[in-house]
Amino acid sequence: MNIRTLCLGILSFQEASGYEIKKEIEDGMFSHFIDASYGSIYPALTMLNAEGLVTLRAEEQTGRPDKKVYAITDAGHAALAKSLAVVPARDKYKSEFLFEMLMQHYLTPSHIIVALEKQLADQRQELAQMNECKADPAEGTFPGCEFVMGYGEAVLTAGVSYLELRLAELKTQALKAAE
Amino acid sequence: MNIRTLCLGILSFQEASGYEIKKEIEDGMFSHFIDASYGSIYPALTMLNAEGLVTLRAEEQTGRPDKKVYAITDAGHAALAKSLAVVPARDKYKSEFLFEMLMQHYLTPSHIIVALEKQLADQRQELAQMNECKADPAEGTFPGCEFVMGYGEAVLTAGVSYLELRLAELKTQALKAAE
DNA sequence: TGATGCATGTAATCCGTTACATGATTCA
């Protein structure tokens, strides 16, 4: 799935500018399983408009460039539905953290503890962000949101528990070794 | 983290050919959090050799190209340790499945059920593969392996449970709707 | 006999990120 489809998907919820789409990808529902930068969003939107899959309305603003608000068209809905019809690619997960953990034979115990703590903090932050989304009434209205948040919560919570357990073990060992 | 570092990491466990490295990335421990194709592995190995971070020994074979077995050097160990010293990037997770689930307003209930079943099958397969790794005595000797497998097991199991629950709900609803 | 595994490599291409370019507003 490419950025064009992603933009179309976001616009299927609500019309938005490129800037707002980026925010949704960074802080909203989509942030948990997708990435995209301005460098890919703006060109995608331009393309989508040229192909008639979205329309464009310029909102005048003082002291800022016009806000270009995009909205999905019927052709856009059809294109999105078509993209959704193909069998989705498998999930892709990349983790430098796990790579580092596999390479324990290169690391000191204290380095490992720091890495674990960082990972734990990251996961907790992601969980917190997910709960923020939950609190946002705009998200709550779509049935897919509830599913995605439930999934994320289940997986992240399990990860956090495991990390906490392992971290506690390591700290105990470190204490014993220091004696 | 790039493919060069990944190759170095794999070679820190055991000498191997490009082909074997690919297999490790596909089926072994690394498969759960990294991807790489021949198109990136072979050039990486050539570079690494040119830089003196690995050595190369050609094993003659009948009916096949020579097997080029790479082994990490002292300089390679040092380079790897250096790569490991920098703070690792955050985990990256891309999921077309979750995107599709968010787009439920475009899908029929039966399509959603199929997507869920596919995801469930994928996750179960990954769990099974992890347990295969566990059974492999070669993997068991390194402490990092145990950690990584434990993490994967925890996270995947949580995901599977959630998917099972949601799938059951949907199937019940589908039955009721059919009445 | 046809698929799968073993074995190495290159070139074209894709898709996206990073960095650059610009500039007003608002909040601490």
Added chain:
DNA sequence: TGAATCATGTAACGGATTACATGCATCA
């Protein structure tokens, strides 16, 4: 006054994938 937010866009670059190229061995 300095950082963050709002707002849009382009160009260079990077990093990897896909497809291509080759060919024997083994197993069903």
